[in-house]
Amino acid sequence: MPHDFQDDIDAIQSISAVPTILDVVCQTTGMRFAAVARVTEGRWVTCTVLDNIDFGLKPGDELKVETTICHEIRQSREPVVINHVAKDGVFCGHPTPAMYGFQSYISMPIILRSGEFFGTLCAIDPAPAQLKNSKIIGMFKLFAELIAAHLDANSDVSKARSDLRDEREISELREQFIAVLGHDLRNPLASIDAGTKMLQRVPLDEKSRSVVALMQGSVLRMRGLIDNVLDFARARLGDGLNVEFDAESPLEPVLEQVVSELRSADIGREIQTDFRLTARVAVDHQRISQMVSNLLGNALTYGAENTPVHVRATTENGEFVLWVENTGEPIPDEAMRRLFQPFFRGKVRASHQGLGLGLFIAQEIARVHKGTLEAKSDEKRTRFTFRMPLDVS
Numbered sequence: 001m002p003h004d005f006q007d008d009i010d011a012i013q014s015i016s017a018v019p020t021i022l023d024v025v026c027q028t029t030g031m032r033f034a035a036v037a038r039v040t041e042g043r044w045v046t047c048t049v050l051d052n053i054d055f056g057l058k059p060g061d062e063l064k065v066e067t068t069i070c071h072e073i074r075q076s077r078e079p080v081v082i083n084h085v086a087k088d089g090v091f092c093g094h095p096t097p098a099m100y101g102f103q104s105y106i107s108m109p110i111i112l113r114s115g116e117f118f119g120t121l122c123a124i125d126p127a128p129a130q131l132k133n134s135k136i137i138g139m140f141k142l143f144a145e146l147i148a149a150h151l152d153a154n155s156d157v158s159k160a161r162s163d164l165r166d167e168r169e170i171s172e173l174r175e176q177f178i179a180v181l182g183h184d185l186r187n188p189l190a191s192i193d194a195g196t197k198m199l200q201r202v203p204l205d206e207k208s209r210s211v212v213a214l215m216q217g218s219v220l221r222m223r224g225l226i227d228n229v230l231d232f233a234r235a236r237l238g239d240g241l242n243v244e245f246d247a248e249s250p251l252e253p254v255l256e257q258v259v260s261e262l263r264s265a266d267i268g269r270e271i272q273t274d275f276r277l278t279a280r281v282a283v284d285h286q287r288i289s290q291m292v293s294n295l296l297g298n299a300l301t302y303g304a305e306n307t308p309v310h311v312r313a314t315t316e317n318g319e320f321v322l323w324v325e326n327t328g329e330p331i332p333d334e335a336m337r338r339l340f341q342p343f344f345r346g347k348v349r350a351s352h353q354g355l356g357l358g359l360f361i362a363q364e365i366a367r368v369h370k371g372t373l374e375a376k377s378d379e380k381r382t383r384f385t386f387r388m389p390l391d392v393s
Helices: 005-013 017-028 070-076 095-100 134-163 166-199 206-237 252-265 285-302 332-336 358-367
Strands: 033-039 044-051 081-082 104-111 117-126 272-276 309-317 319-326 372-377 381-387
Touching: 005 033, 005 134, 017 033, 017 044, 017 117, 017 134, 017 206, 070 104, 070 117, 104 134, 104 285, 117 134, 117 319, 117 332, 134 166, 166 206, 206 252, 206 285, 206 358, 252 272, 252 285, 252 309, 285 309, 285 319, 285 381, 358 372, 358 381
Parallel strands: 272 309
Antiparallel strands: 033 044, 033 117, 081 104, 104 117, 309 319, 319 381, 372 381
16 A cells, blocks of 8 residues: 555544534534545545544545545535434445445535645535535534644644754744644634534523533633644744733623533532732733633643542731642642643643644743742642732732
8 A cells, every 4th residue: 555644644643622622512413423534536544533433434434436426526625514324315326325334324524725735624424314404514613724724733743843954943944833723713714613602592402502602612722722823833933922900990700701611621520719809909900811721721631530629718927828739639840840841742632732832831921020930739639829929019
């Protein structure tokens, strides 16, 4: 086999949002098989799959491309949507549905920035499904664009690394690229965010509400990731983090909002809060919100799943003190020494992959507030504590 497409399979599987995308696709449509496929003139190869009908395909498995509808999509570059094969005027006699035993089908082309056709985001089911509506088709289009944006990003990074010869040049180009990448990813993410807000304005059943909540959680995590990437680029390229101090507006509602968003994004996890702010705190509310989100997200990722995460904020002894605490395995000494370095990640569950920028950005936020961020970890608990003087003049 001259080319097994392993690099393409790895590229798709490196996108942490793809499993959520396939899950949302199945839950939203009611279909039980969804996949991302690499499609060329002569090959159809599975990159990743969610299979609840025992169709039997695994990553790396291949179908004869000429027996698939994706072959036609590659030629037309247009999506194909079928509610019910038996009643479809175009596909009722098509050999592919009969060969693979499906009645409903939707497939959206994934087209890279260069114009290259990569493959398809597709779903099938032996039963009919209501797919021909703007919400379903729009969702598939947004997800296909998001996957293409990630693939383009991976391609850009690979090309940059191969073209540069020393570590300093690699680091400089990576930071410039990250700044551009963060901006480019905002557009498809904003479209998904707008779509979920639109869905919230119409009556939904319980299942649909849970799907929208899942999508909103993904938007929240991806928005935080993009913010961290952009702030990393600003910090490293010399502009520094932008801050606007506000001593008049109360901080407690800002903290409550962050906790509420993360509760919604990580359903089932308990977060206990204790906010006792008896004095005004002159901080950049958006930056403190970002810090708490990063620290709390870290605690939810690495902490024991069966115990609550604690968040406390106080104003006492002339200081604003905020800490986030979780139980679970202690941070090893070697990891503790590198904890606040960019792109450093500890051993983490596959469903919570990230770039390793959250704690670095949190420390930068502490620094621009003339405060400190420290971590302590033992067999009982892991706690991150931010301290800053109330009088920062």
